[in-house]
Amino acid sequence: MSARPVRLGPCSLAALALVSAVGVVGFGWPFLAPPSSQLNAHAQDAPWLFAGLLVLLVAVVAATISESGLGPKAVAMLGVLAAAGAALRPLGAGTAGIEPMFFLMVLSGRVLGPGFGFVLGSVTMFASALLTGGVGPWMPFQMLAMGWFTMGAGLLPGPDRLRGRTELTLLAVYGFLAAFAYGTVMNLAGWPFLHQLASTVAFAPDAALGTNLARFLAYCLATSLGWDLGRAAVTVVLTLTLGGPVLKALRRATRRAAFEAPVTFEPNGRGPEA
Numbered sequence: 243m244s245a246r247p248v249r250l251g252p253c254s255l256a257a258l259a260l261v262s263a264v265g266v267v268g269f270g271w272p273f274l275a276p277p278s279s280q281l282n283a284h285a286q287d288a289p290w291l292f293a294g295l296l297v298l299l300v301a302v303v304a305a306t307i308s309e310s311g312l313g314p315k316a317v318a319m320l321g322v323l324a325a326a327g328a329a330l331r332p333l334g335a336g337t338a339g340i341e342p343m344f345f346l347m348v349l350s351g352r353v354l355g356p357g358f359g360f361v362l363g364s365v366t367m368f369a370s371a372l373l374t375g376g377v378g379p380w381m382p383f384q385m386l387a388m389g390w391f392t393m394g395a396g397l398l399p400g401p402d403r404l405r406g407r408t409e410l411t412l413l414a415v416y417g418f419l420a421a422f423a424y425g426t427v428m429n430l431a432g433w434p435f436l437h438q439l440a441s442t443v444a445f446a447p448d449a450a451l452g453t454n455l456a457r458f459l460a461y462c463l464a465t466s467l468g469w470d471l472g473r474a475a476v477t478v479v480l481t482l483t484l485g486g487p488v489l490k491a492l493r494r495a496t497r498r499a500a501f502e503a504p505v506t507f508e509p510n511g512r513g514p515e516a
Contacts (some may be wrong), residue, residue, distance in 0.1 A: 253305035254357045256463055258393070261298035261360075265386040269427055272434045272445050273454065319495060320362055323350050327366035329371050341473050343370070344424075345480035346488070347388065348417045351395030352409075353492040355430030381430040391424050410485045429462050438459075463471035467501035 280499040323346070330343040348364065351359030367388040371381050398416055400409070443461040445454055 246298055252272050254302065257298060257302040257305045258357060258360060259385075261302060262390070263427050264294060264298065265390070266329045268383065268386065269430045271452060272430065304358060305357075316496075320354075320358060320365070324369050325361055327362075328369035331370040332374050342476060342480060344391070344421060344473060344477045345417060346412050346482070347392040348420070348477065348481060349485060349488050349492060352398065352401065352413060352498055353391035353489065354396060355401070356393040356396035357437055359396035360389040360393035363388035365392070366392075380428075380431050385427065387424050387427045390427075391420050392451040394420055406486075409489070411486060414478045414481040415483050415490070418474045421474035422470045422478050425466045425473065429458070429466055433458060 282506075326341045327346050327350075330346060333340075333342055343366065347359075347363050349424060350362055354362060364385040367385045368381070371377050371384070395413065395416060397411060404412060436444040443457050443464060445457065449457075
């Protein structure tokens with residue numbers, strides 16, 4: 243009997259769509275706000291985003307549990323994986339993008355599916371912030387970005403068919419691209435407020451959308467490219483070297499934690515159906 247990712251039901255999809263919509267607005271407001279708007283720092287709006295995010299995360303968890311029939315062991319496993327990811331993050335201390343937690347999030351999202359993958363990524367980032375003392379106005383944005391990162395792995399094709407080297411290659415390619423995407427998205431959390439420090443690449447409220455996009459690209463190339471490349475390289479190397487046994491362990495654990503439909507028995511006594 244093989245472990246299968248948790249399927250998304252209508253309530254889970256609705257909750258994920260809502261929290262993602264909140265995240266898009268939270269990250270993309272520099273491009274959405276009219277030039278005449280008054281801009282404030284994230285230190286003011288982050289607590290409201292954080293409170294709303296927690297409510298929506300609870301909704302995602304409740305919807306996923308109710309629609310898939312997950313037991314308490316499955317929820318406990320989610321906590322264990324979040325703790326493991328949080329413990330991995332300080333190992334590289336963020337030096338040159340050496341962040342081993344990203345490879346675990348890719349593999350976990352693949353096994354658990356997009357719904358629980360999103361929750362796992364968000365909870366892991368929350369736990370790691372508490373562990374490392376990295377609590378600040380940027381934390382809700384990190385939780386959203388990591389949730390999307392892990393959810394994306396759960397949306398990759400062939401969760402029931404692909405195995406072996408083909409699957410590891412797919413996950414490595416995703417991890418490489420998603421590592422850059424994570425860094426790019428997180429740049430939006432601070433980029434709009436650098437106008438007094440770096441006028442040539444900072445957000446200009448009265449500029450056209452194309453101009454700000456060009457400025458943002460220049461900002462990313464100048465500030466985070468090296469970190470993103472290091473994160474992507476570490477994720478690829480760890481996925482290709484350790485991904486096989488870690489995927490097997492995760493799938494074995496999900497079967498024991500009843501992440502799939504319960505086993506049924508035929509009346510004639512021929513044994514369990516897979």
